Amino acid sequence: MAELLLDRVAIGFPETGPVVDRLSLAVASGDFVVVLGPSGCGKSTLLRLAAGFARPDEGAVTVDGAPVTGPGADRAMVFQDDALFPWADVRDNVALALRLRGVSRRERHAAAAAMLARVGLAGAERRPVTALSGGMRQRVGLARALLADPRFLLLDEPLGALDALTREAMQTLLIDLWAKAGAGFLMITHSVDEALLMATRAVVLSPRPARIVDTVELGFSRRIAGGESPRAIRRDPAFEEARERLLAAVTERTAA
Numbered sequence: 001m002a003e004l005l006l007d008r009v010a011i012g013f014p015e016t017g018p019v020v021d022r023l024s025l026a027v028a029s030g031d032f033v034v035v036l037g038p039s040g041c042g043k044s045t046l047l048r049l050a051a052g053f054a055r056p057d058e059g060a061v062t063v064d065g066a067p068v069t070g071p072g073a074d075r076a077m078v079f080q081d082d083a084l085f086p087w088a089d090v091r092d093n094v095a096l097a098l099r100l101r102g103v104s105r106r107e108r109h110a111a112a113a114a115m116l117a118r119v120g121l122a123g124a125e126r127r128p129v130t131a132l133s134g135g136m137r138q139r140v141g142l143a144r145a146l147l148a149d150p151r152f153l154l155l156d157e158p159l160g161a162l163d164a165l166t167r168e169a170m171q172t173l174l175i176d177l178w179a180k181a182g183a184g185f186l187m188i189t190h191s192v193d194e195a196l197l198m199a200t201r202a203v204v205l206s207p208r209p210a211r212i213v214d215t216v217e218l219g220f221s222r223r224i225a226g227g228e229s230p231r232a233i234r235r236d237p238a239f240e241e242a243r244e245r246l247l248a249a250v251t252e253r254t255a256a
C-alpha cells in the first residue's frame with residue numbers, strides 16, 4: 001500500500017497570482033481519484049505538482065512520507081495530447097524509457113509487446129504512430145506510462161479529445177487497467193459522467209485558486225471492474241442519485 005499526498009500545497013505565478021490554495025489530497029493504492037473543476041482553475045497545475053514537474057511554494061508533496069523533489073518512476077503521467085514521438089514506431093514509443101535505462105533490445109521488445117497486448121494493441125508494434133487513430137494513440141501513451149509499473153498514474157484529461165464511442169471504450173479499458181494494476185490513479189476530466197463511472201472518489205475544485213469544495217465517494221468503477229456493463233450502471237437509480245449530487249456540486253459550488 002502506497003500513498004501519494006499533497007499536503008496543504010500552494011503555488012502561484014507572477015502572471016496569474018495564486019493558482020492552488022493550500023490544497024490537501026491523498027491518493028492511495030487502489031484509489032481512482034477524479035478531479036473536476038472549472039476551466040483554468042488549476043487542475044493541470046495540481047497534477048504537475050503530483051508528478052514533480054512543478055514545486056509547491058508552500059506545503060509538500062510526498063510518497064509514503066518521502067518528499068517528491070522531481071519526476072520519478074513511481075509516478076507516470078498521461079496527457080490529453082498523447083505526446084508520442086512521431087519519428088518512432090509504436091514499439092519504440094512504448095519502450096523508450098527502457099532503452100534509456102540500457103535494457104536489452106530483446107527484453108524491451110518483449111515488455112512492449114506485453115503492454116501493447118494489455119491495452120488491446122497486440123500486433124501493432126511496428127506501425128508508425130502517425131498512422132494511428134486518436135484512441136489508438138492514447139492506448140500507446142497508456143502502454144508507455146504503465147510499462148514501468150508505476151505506483152501512481154497521473155492522467156491529465158486523457159480522453160478529452162476522443163469521439164464518444166472511442167471514449168466509452170477507453171473508459172472501460174482504463175477501469176480494467178486500474179483494477180488489475182493495483183496502482184493509485186489520479187485523473188482530471190471535464191465530464192461528470194466520466195467521473196461518476198470511473199472514480200472511487202470525485203473531488204470538485206473551486207475557481208482559481210483551486211481549493212476542494214466537495215468530495216463524493218463512489219463505487220461504480222468497482223462494479224464495472226467486476227463485470228457489470230457501464231450501460232446497465234447508468235440505468236441504476238443509485239447512479240442517477242450520484243449524478244444529481246455531483247452535478248449540484250459542480251454547478252453550484254464552482255461558480256466564479
Ligand SMILES: Nc1ncnc2c1ncn2[C@@H]1O[C@H](COP(=O)(O)OP(=O)(O)OP(=O)(O)O)[C@@H](O)[C@H]1O
Pocket residue numbers: 013014015016019037038039040041042043044045046208
Ligand atoms: N508555469 C506557469 N507559468 C505561468 N502561469 C501558469 C503556469 N502553469 C499554469 N499557469 C496558469 O495557471 C492557471 C491554471 O492553469 P491549469 O492549466 O492548471 O488549469 P486547468 O484547470 O487545468 O485548466 P483547463 O481546465 O482549461 O485545462 C492558468 O491561468 C495558467 O495560465
